[in-house]
Each structure stands twice: as C-alpha cells, then as structure tokens.
Amino acid sequence: MSKTNLRCVIADTGLGLHNSGRCYLCCHSRTYLKDDNGQEIYLDSSTLQDAWNSPTRVEIQHALNNNIEHPNCTACWEDEHAGKQSRRNHFNESWGHLTARADQPQLLDLKMGNTCNMKCRTCNPEVSSQWYREDWELNAGPKENISYPDYLKRWRRITASYNDDNTNVWETLKSWLPNTQYIDFYGAEPMLIKKNFEVLQAAVDQGTAKDITLHINTNGIIWEDYHEQLLKNFKTVFIDLSIDDVEDRCGYIRYSSTWDLVSGNIQKFIDTKTRNDNFIFTICVTINALNIYYIDEIFDYFVTNIKIPCVDTQLVPWVHSPDKLSFEDWLRVPSPGHVQPAVWINGDGTKWLHLPDKLNFSDWLINNTEKNLLFQSAGKEYEVWLEANPTSRPQEFVGLASTIYSEWIEYANAVPESNDLEYATTREKQWRLDPDTGDLFGTWAEYANAVPSIDSTKTTTTGMMINCNMLHLPSHLSIKMLPLEIKQIITQKLLAYKPTVTQRDEYKWQDQCDMILSFLNSDIDNDPGNNAAYLKEFHYYTRGLDRTRGQCFEQQLPEFAAVLKPWFDQLDAEITA
Numbered sequence: 001m002s003k004t005n006l007r008c009v010i011a012d013t014g015l016g017l018h019n020s021g022r023c024y025l026c027c028h029s030r031t032y033l034k035d036d037n038g039q040e041i042y043l044d045s046s047t048l049q050d051a052w053n054s055p056t057r058v059e060i061q062h063a064l065n066n067n068i069e070h071p072n073c074t075a076c077w078e079d080e081h082a083g084k085q086s087r088r089n090h091f092n093e094s095w096g097h098l099t100a101r102a103d104q105p106q107l108l109d110l111k112m113g114n115t116c117n118m119k120c121r122t123c124n125p126e127v128s129s130q131w132y133r134e135d136w137e138l139n140a141g142p143k144e145n146i147s148y149p150d151y152l153k154r155w156r157r158i159t160a161s162y163n164d165d166n167t168n169v170w171e172t173l174k175s176w177l178p179n180t181q182y183i184d185f186y187g188a189e190p191m192l193i194k195k196n197f198e199v200l201q202a203a204v205d206q207g208t209a210k211d212i213t214l215h216i217n218t219n220g221i222i223w224e225d226y227h228e229q230l231l232k233n234f235k236t237v238f239i240d241l242s243i244d245d246v247e248d249r250c251g252y253i254r255y256s257s258t259w260d261l262v263s264g265n266i267q268k269f270i271d272t273k274t275r276n277d278n279f280i281f282t283i284c285v286t287i288n289a290l291n292i293y294y295i296d297e298i299f300d301y302f303v304t305n306i307k308i309p310c311v312d313t314q315l316v317p318w319v320h321s322p323d324k325l326s327f328e329d330w331l332r333v334p335s336p337g338h339v340q341p342a343v344w345i346n347g348d349g350t351k352w353l354h355l356p357d358k359l360n361f362s363d364w365l366i367n368n369t370e371k372n373l374l375f376q377s378a379g380k381e382y383e384v385w386l387e388a389n390p391t392s393r394p395q396e397f398v399g400l401a402s403t404i405y406s407e408w409i410e411y412a413n414a415v416p417e418s419n420d421l422e423y424a425t426t427r428e429k430q431w432r433l434d435p436d437t438g439d440l441f442g443t444w445a446e447y448a449n450a451v452p453s454i455d456s457t458k459t460t461t462t463g464m465m466i467n468c469n470m471l472h473l474p475s476h477l478s479i480k481m482l483p484l485e486i487k488q489i490i491t492q493k494l495l496a497y498k499p500t501v502t503q504r505d506e507y508k509w510q511d512q513c514d515m516i517l518s519f520l521n522s523d524i525d526n527d528p529g530n531n532a533a534y535l536k537e538f539h540y541y542t543r544g545l546d547r548t549r550g551q552c553f554e555q556q557l558p559e560f561a562a563v564l565k566p567w568f569d570q571l572d573a574e575i576t577a
C-alpha cells in the first residue's frame with residue numbers, strides 16, 4: 001500500500017498574518033499561533049520572528065511531515081476527503097519544490113488590518129473598519145449594552161498591530177523579501193493600505209521583485225497608473241476582482257461601490273492586461289443569498305456585455321494554462337460534472353479511479369451508466385458536450401480520441417506505477433502529464449490550441465471565477481439557509497436559463513450551473529433549526545443595514561424580495577407575537 005504523504009509546503013515555508021493582528025499558517029488554518037507560554041501571538045506585542053518561531057507552527061509542520069492530519073488543517077482534510085482540491089494540494093503543485101528555511105518564511109499570506117473603503121454586507125468589522133458604527137448600532141450596542149467608545153476599544157489591537165509605526169512588522173517583511181517567493185494580499189482592501197505598497201516598492205528597489213509572484217484580492221475600486229507601473233516589475237501578478245453583482249445591485253451587496261466606477265475599472269484592468277503579459281485578472285463572484293437569484297444575469301453581463309473571454313470556477317482549473325490542460329487535472333477535479341464519473345470508482349467521491357480504469361475511460365463511462373445517479377446525469381451531460389463540440393469547433397471526438405487516447409495509453413503504460421492498483425489513491429503519486437513528455441503533450445496542446453476559447457496563448461487573459469465556497473461568509477448570507485421553496489425556484493430558474501453566448505460558453509455555463517445547484521441543494525446543515533435561525537438573522541440584517549445605509553432590499557432586489565416576502569411576513573408575525 002502506498003504511503004500517504006501529508007506534507008504541505010505552506011506548513012514548511014508559509015506564514016499568514018490575520019486581520020486581527022494574530023498569525024497563523026494560512027487562511028484555512030483553524031489555529032492561531034501561540035508563544036512558549038501558550039498565549040496567542042499578537043503583532044502589537046510580539047515580533048514576526050516570534051510568529052515564525054512559534055511552537056504551534058513547528059508542531060503543525062512536524063505533524064504533517066509525519067503524515068498526521070493535524071486539526072489545524074481540518075479544512076484541507078475535509079476538501080481532500082470529499083475529492084476536492086485543497087489549498088494544500090494547490091500550493092504543493094505550485095510551490096512544492098521549496099524547502100524550508102530556518103530563518104524565515106517564503107510564502108506570505110497577508111491581511112494587514114481592517115482598513116477598507118467599503119462595508120460589504122458579506123463582511124464584518126474585523127475585516128472592514130467601515131462596519132464599526134453599524135455593528136455597534138445593530139449588534140453590540142443593543143445586545144451588550146455597551147457605549148460606542150467602549151465598543152471601539154475592542155479593535156485597538158488591529159490598529160496597533162498594523163499601524164505605520166510598527167516597524168517590526170513592516171521592516172521585517174522588507175528584510176524577508178530576497179527569499180520570498182509568493183505574497184498573497186487579502187482584504188480589508190489591500191490597495192488602500194499604503195504600507196503594502198512601500199513593501200512592494202522595496203522589492204523593486206532591491207531587485208527582488210522579478211522573482212516574486214503576487215496575488216491580490218481587491219474590490220476593484222482603486223487602480224491607478226502607479227499600481228501598474230509598480231506591479232509590472234513582479235514575476236506574475238494575479239488580481240482577483242471581488243465583484244458580486246452588476247449595475248445597481250453591485251453597490252447593494254458591496255456598499256459603497258457604484259457600478260459606474262466598478263465597470264470603468266474593469267476596463268482599466270483589461271487594458272492593463274493588454275499592455276503587460278505578467279498580469280492575470282479574474283472576476284471573482286462569490287455566491288451568496290443576495291446574488292444567487294440573479295446569477296444568470298450576472299453571468300450574461302460579464303460574458304456577453306463585457307466579453308470576458310473565459311468563465312471558470314475554482315474547481316475547474318484546466319482552462320487557465322497549458323499545464324492545467326493535463327488529463328490528470330481533467331480526471332481529478334470533481335467538476336465539471338461530465339468528467340466527474342471518470343474520477344470516482346464510487347459515486348461518493350471516496351476513491352480515485354486507478355489508472356487502468358482511467359485508460360478505459362469511454363468503456364467505463366458506458367458500462368457504469370447504471371451505477372449511480374451522479375454518474376447518470378454527468379454521463380448525459382458528457383454526451384451533450386461531445387455532440388455540441390464538433391459543431392462549434394469543428395472537431396470530431398471520435399477522430400481525436402483515436403489519436404489522443406492511444407498515445408495516452410502508450411504513455412501511461414510506460415509509467416511503472418500504472419500497474420499499481422493503489423497508485424491513484426495517493427495524490428503524491430498521481431500520474432502527471434508535463435511538457436517533458438514530448439509528443440503526447442504536444443498532441444494535447446495542439447488539440448487545446450485548436451479550441452479558440454481555450455487557446456493556450458490566450459487563456460491567461462482576464463477570466464471570471466464563480467466562487468461557491470463562501471468560506472468567509474456569515475452563515476446568514478449563505479445560500480444553503482434559504483427556504484426550500486426558494487431553493488426550488490432558483491433551481492428552476494437556473495435550469496431554464498440559456499445563455500445568449502457561444503456553444504462553448506454554454507458548456508461552461510452548464511459547469512457553473514452544476515456547481516451552484518449542487519451547493520444550493522447540498523445538505524450541509526442538517527439542522528432545520530439552524531437554518532431558521534440564520535434566516536431570521538438574514539431578515540434582521542437586511543432590514544437593519546437597509547436602514548443604516550439608506551437602501552431598500554425591496555427596491556434593489558425586487559424579484560428576490562417578492563419571493564421572500566411570505567417568509568419575511570411570517571418572521572415578522574413571530575417576532576410581533
């Protein structure tokens with residue numbers, strides 16, 4: 001039996017700074033780092049070096065390197081056991097070649113405080129200081145009977161940790177730059193935090209920027225020529241624009257943005273990309289209770305009006321770059337649905353298909369149709385996809401398969417592990433297709449390049465990502481808490497939606513649709529009492545925030561508000577009673 005390998009390159013080489021002033025390994029961690037006395041480390045009173053030397057970090061690193069599922073990393077274990085790509089998997093793929101250094105991290109996950117220019121409904125005061133007064137008015141004030149000045153004191157450690165004078169934090173980051181490989185900037189709003197750019201400028205001045213990859217998650221409100229001039233010096237710059245809806249609804253969820261500003265800036269980002277190859281922009285739509293009803297319109301808007309060249313979900317990485325076109329990814333990811341059956345032996349996602357089965361993919365597809373529901377619907381979709389593609393591309397699956405599959409089989413058989421039935425059960429040993437494999441990759445790349453929308457020379461242009469994970473969302477805005485009847489209405493609406501775009505994009509829509517539906521209808525919270533409580537919270541916050549922001553749910557999201565009205569009326573009646 002193959003030995004499990006739970007190594008995580010983040011645990012070996014990464015450090016995360018949280019908005020609160022505490023530290024962790026990464027944003028999926030469940031544990032904040034502690035000092036030798038068992039106290040959580042805060043950067044207002046401890047140093048970055050203390051965080052790096054924390055016994056908590058060493059303990060987690062040691063556990064993973066000894067193949068123990070440390071509870072800090074539960075989010076990754078859950079994803080992996082469900083057959084999804086975890087953060088660990090993603091980072092190991094890109095950065096697994098790094099080896100640990102004793103003196104400093106090489107992968108940084110930075111959330112430098114809570115300075116933000118917006119107060120999105122999906123956010124909270126720990127991540128945006130703009131939320132303070134509303135949180136006090138609606139939440140802490142009435143519930144805890146606390147004055148506003150006293151309420152503000154609870155956020156002091158954030159300010160103290162990341163203020164401009166905390167030279168330990170900012171100067172240490174600069175000193176780490178020569179050995180830093182990757183920096184991930186998240187909100188608050190990283191573009192608004194001047195010190196972030198002072199650190200990046202230091203990398204340019206040191207001559208280290210060309211070796212550093214950046215990822216910036218921004219609300220897209222701030223983008224000046226200065227940012228382009230500075231960031232173009234870095235190796236690669238991934239920018240995710242968090243935009244959750246279009247036109248008037250854009251500013252309802254992401255208050256106080258305006259659509260004029262956001263859409264104008266999208267064009268600026270596209271222009272920046274045109275001038276600089278090292279920028280990769282993605283529109284990241286996080287689905288929540290306030291936009292799920294309009295997701296078809298959002299999709300139409302970006303694909304049809306703005307002509308975003310590709311649309312992707314986090315779980316379908318294979319259109320984004322040539323190496324992601326590998327069959328390994330194609331067969332491994334749990335989405336799109338029509339390739340899902342090739343991944344699992346069981347429909348429950350517990351076991352990888354071993355390699356010989358992968359090779360007989362089409363036979364397996366046909367012979368196993370009866371085995372499970374997941375397979376049946378996915379198999380149907382696969383057929384539709386195959387039928388549609390020769391018309392739109394124009395290519396024949398049968399013709400291509402005889403070339404590609406035969407070479408693939410030849411290659412796979414040449415890999416010694418292909419006879420090991422346990423082979424594909426471990427991620428470490430999964431079969432890879434890389435540029436060194438010569439002809440086979442060439443054939444596959446040729447095929448990929450023949451499909452205009454996944455042209456390998458164009459796939460790193462601006463794209464759109466639909467994020468169904470909603471890890472950071474408050475439960476009361478999660479789509480899973482919506483009443484069953486409303487979920488059914490949304491399901492019907494999604495199934496009836498036919499995008500007015502090309503056949504290729506229609507296929508991609510089906511991916512999005514599957515992802516959203518599976519999440520919408522998944523039984524994540526089995527306790528109806530919890531869902532009812534979240535629905536009440538949703539109602540409470542909607543009304544409360546409408547009042548403090550001078551907006552109106554019924555006017556901004558009229559169709560959705562009409563559908564929800566009976567539920568709100570019922571909740572109002574309960575509250576009055």
Ligand code: SF4
Pocket residue numbers: 008009010011025026027028029030072073074075076086087088091
């Ligand atoms: S295993 Fe997952 S949670 Fe743990 S450090 Fe790695 S990426 Fe973070």
